[in-house]
Amino acid sequence: MAKIHEVAQAAGVSISTVSYALSGKRSISPDTRRRIEEAARELDYRPNAGARMLAGRRTQIFALTEPFRADTHAPAHMAFVLATSIAARRYEYDILLLTEEEASAGMRRVASSGLADGVLVLDVAPDDERVDLARRIALPTVFIGVPDDHEGLVCVDLDFEAAAALAVDRLADLGHRSIGFVGHPPTAYEKSNFPPRVRRGLEARAAERGLDCTTVLPESDGPRRAPVREAVRDLVEAGATALVLHCDDTSHAVALDELATLGRRVPEEVSVVSVGATFDTSAFHPPIDSVPLVPSASCELAVELAMRMVDGGEVPAAVHLIAPEYRAHGSTAPPGGASD
């Protein structure tokens, strides 16, 4: 743990010169800068974190609150944590984990001890307790997800309504007139904030385009996922020529498996699109079209907004919706037609 003093000595300059050379906050002659950088490298110098926090007024840390609820979908969650961490590192920021009940107490603690420069809120519930807290603490806070009451908050999220609409448009454009929607289990529509948005967006656009749309929210159960299989069978037999899926990965696989069992080819006989649920639908058999969740997009924007707030910039309290993107993998085609 070399100190700035040693670097200064090695480079034959004062410590303030070292500080300025390394931070770039004042101009330093090229020659001096080179000597300093060399000395710093040689000594593997990094500013002491505590001293830096105290003297500068940056901690270079964002707190990430994530209440690991019982219904938390681990893989998706991990993807978001990871994406946030990576996005933060781009700005030389580290992520401090605030879990569980600690989510609220931790936010308070971190705010009043000045441990973090900002807070990123993950796994947002419709009636999230962290909403009130965010309004009270004087720390830049960004929600990744949209709580019901989001007045005065900065939120970032995929535009789930538009995502669903995009899928509907694709199918409508191809000529489908009757589609089926396989959603999450019913409870998900109370505990999380986005499933209802997908459903709403889907049904609204389907109505607009004059499509017949049947929604099924199969219960989750054992390894057989009988309810999902049943849902797929019912929808297809009732005449749906396309399926929109908004459920977990296993249910996706099961739905495809059931279509295969029924002898319905994808996309020749049934088109399939996944909306706002999975990350990589190209690994399914067959690969399926999707309007995917893109954790990096949300997390990068969230971090960028947080950075702007830390830097004293103006960030309007608003819901920042990320435009969805359609990724074709060959699982849609005109009804009764050929692959597209």
Place this chain on the structure above:
Amino acid sequence: MAKIHEVAQAAGVSISTVSYALSGKRSISPDTRRRIEEAARELDYRPNAGARMLAGRRTQIFALTEPFRADTHAPAHMAFVLATSIAARRYEYDILLLTEEEASAGMRRVASSGLADGVLVLDVAPDDERVDLARRIALPTVFIGVPDDHEGLVCVDLDFEAAAALAVDRLADLGHRSIGFVGHPPTAYEKSNFPPRVRRGLEARAAERGLDCTTVLPESDGPRRAPVREAVRDLVEAGATALVLHCDDTSHAVALDELATLGRRVPEEVSVVSVGATFDTSAFHPPIDSVPLVPSASCELAVELAMRMVDGGEVPAAVHLIAPEYRAHGSTAPPGGASD
């Protein structure tokens, strides 16, 4: 963000008195202490993190490195992260996340900037690159998991060999003579460090007890998990009266489902035990006996050891194995006998 100065003023004492009263490092008269605590509460005072790091020589932060490998099992991983965080909070420590490639670069960075007091290493691979690094940095480091080369390291882990042996003993004691082992897919035996230990422990103890033991490592595939079903069928038809499972949750459920399909009752006709894989086997149908992974046990011990090292205590470089525990849920019985 009240400062110690304000608390001192409010309580009518000097700042050093406040510091001592709050840290308990010197005796303070009960009356003074009360006044100080009251003032601190009133002002919602918390020592500034940066100042504390600088002046004390504690950051109150542990870095947690977790390289989110592609084959990382998200739910298990999350459970460990969570358990670590909770264990750390008991000592008033926070967790700083070091992900991905950042795992190594991050360890170096954190060590030389003095951002953390110690490092906890998660998701350890047999040939983990963090091993060398741990030996070089002058920061207390504890591995949660055991790399092949662990000389000079402090490691904590469930005693997987003993866990497997425990399951074998249970079955042997009940009178089983022929058991089947359903493991993870073959690749898991190269990338992770514990599957081989389970297998080794199981086969060794089975040999000791004179049991006939057949091992199958079914490939992982689609939602049907055909290989697992096949494995279960083959083992049972070959005469195994008990099944030891060391695979993911879905495979557990599939195995039970297959037994049901085959009309073999658990535990009357086939006993089933899960070893070192799942957290809660009581939710299966039927609930099954297990020697579970207990993230909290490993993580608590890891944190405790790290704390001891931070406090300058002597912690021998060694593998600290946690004794496994058998949890009965009624899925084992004497072969061809009644439930136990």
Place this chain on the structure above:
DNA sequence: GCGAGTTGTCGAAGCGCTTCGATGACGGGC
């Protein structure tokens, strides 16, 4: 009733860094 502890409190010295204001050296315009 006096020296020797004890106890409770205080002032001040850092911890390692950032940043402000000052200073000296230099160059260009007139």
Place this chain on the structure above:
DNA sequence: GCCCGTCATCGAAGCGCTTCGACAACTCGC
């Protein structure tokens, strides 16, 4: 050739806390 502006660098003042040593004010034991 003088004045002023720029540029590169430096010294020193904190940032808010912990901790060391000092020191009154007591308490005892004899």
